[in-house]
Amino acid sequence: MIIEEIVNTLLTTMTRIMQEPLQSKLHAVIQQLNLVKQVSDSEFWITTEELCILLEFDADTLNMLKTQEVLFQFAWRNFVCTLVSHQGNYKLWQIINQSQVESSSQSTVSQAEESYAPSFLINHNFYKNLSNNSSIGQIQIERQSTSATPQASPEILPSHFIQVKDFLSATELEQLFKFVIQNENNFLPTSNSANDSDYRRSMFLPIFAPFSELIIERVKAILPQLISDLQIQPFQIDYVEAQLTAHNHGNYYKVHNDNGSPDSATRELTYVYYFNREPKAFSGGELAIYDSKIENNFYVAAESFKTVQPVNNSIVFFLSRYMHEVLPVNCPSQAFADSRFTINGWVRKK
Numbered sequence: 001m002i003i004e005e006i007v008n009t010l011l012t013t014m015t016r017i018m019q020e021p022l023q024s025k026l027h028a029v030i031q032q033l034n035l036v037k038q039v040s041d042s043e044f045w046i047t048t049e050e051l052c053i054l055l056e057f058d059a060d061t062l063n064m065l066k067t068q069e070v071l072f073q074f075a076w077r078n079f080v081c082t083l084v085s086h087q088g089n090y091k092l093w094q095i096i097n098q099s100q101v102e103s104s105s106q107s108t109v110s111q112a113e114e115s116y117a118p119s120f121l122i123n124h125n126f127y128k129n130l131s132n133n134s135s136i137g138q139i140q141i142e143r144q145s146t147s148a149t150p151q152a153s154p155e156i157l158p159s160h161f162i163q164v165k166d167f168l169s170a171t172e173l174e175q176l177f178k179f180v181i182q183n184e185n186n187f188l189p190t191s192n193s194a195n196d197s198d199y200r201r202s203m204f205l206p207i208f209a210p211f212s213e214l215i216i217e218r219v220k221a222i223l224p225q226l227i228s229d230l231q232i233q234p235f236q237i238d239y240v241e242a243q244l245t246a247h248n249h250g251n252y253y254k255v256h257n258d259n260g261s262p263d264s265a266t267r268e269l270t271y272v273y274y275f276n277r278e279p280k281a282f283s284g285g286e287l288a289i290y291d292s293k294i295e296n297n298f299y300v301a302a303e304s305f306k307t308v309q310p311v312n313n314s315i316v317f318f319l320s321r322y323m324h325e326v327l328p329v330n331c332p333s334q335a336f337a338d339s340r341f342t343i344n345g346w347v348r349k350k
């Protein structure tokens, strides 16, 4: 709600600014920038549209920023605008004062493995396109890695996952499967924060008590062991979320991470419990978990990945910041009961 209020205030201010004489317009811009600084200090992230309103970029710049596959950072006056998250066309930016960037940049990489850092894919052509676009008078492009000495290719940080087999008892699994079949008509199409229908194709069941509680309780029970086995820093658990999905013929979920937006940023661990009819009537639908590398102080996906097989009655755990994807499912019968089913969710940290 606070976020909405801030956005509304910014939009109202911008509308007012447009109609005022130069001096008060300048004054209002300064106030606006103070506000931007305040919101960035509170780790407020804004969309590409909001960024363009704030910085008074034109429609061409907006379109360019929106359509780039890639993420980056550019300087605007004494602010640095960083693309901190993207899923398809949906992108979020952080605006931060130059001096804060400089003072924090040395420590970021060394602490990166321990602290939260957004993940995303980077394509360096972004710079080129941005700098060649003459309509962007006030942007200075921050070029990285252009020194004469070639830099060593970034170190690959392998992703880790743990898959536990036979997670539920045979009776629990049978009851769960029966429940899902009875609820076929209550399944709805999924969406994702990118609001891009090509990004994800699957169905989900909004309410699935008592199985949501069952899974959450079992996940909580093995968390201490998991955190130790995954060799991650112990963290204070806030709560655990759960959703139930079905992937049928041709369904998939393209590359994404699970904590790349303000409302998902406290997701630390992702789990996916798989179940299906026996004998299994689909192929594909593997979960690909990408390794990471650090570029420009951010985690980005490496080309290499590990593949998790959606084994009936198994559950997999991995860090929510890892980039991952569900490969297309091939389910020749297209029967609902033959789908690749999951209960999956996230462990939130306080």
Ligand SMILES: O=C(O)CCC(=O)C(=O)O
Binding pocket: 253, 258, 272, 286, 287, 324, 325, 326, 342, 344
């Ligand atoms: O179904 C899977 O294997 C993973 C699903 C997923 O990545 C998600 O729901 O965020």
Ligand SMILES: [Fe+2]
Binding pocket: 256, 257, 258, 270, 324
């Ligand atoms: Fe995911």
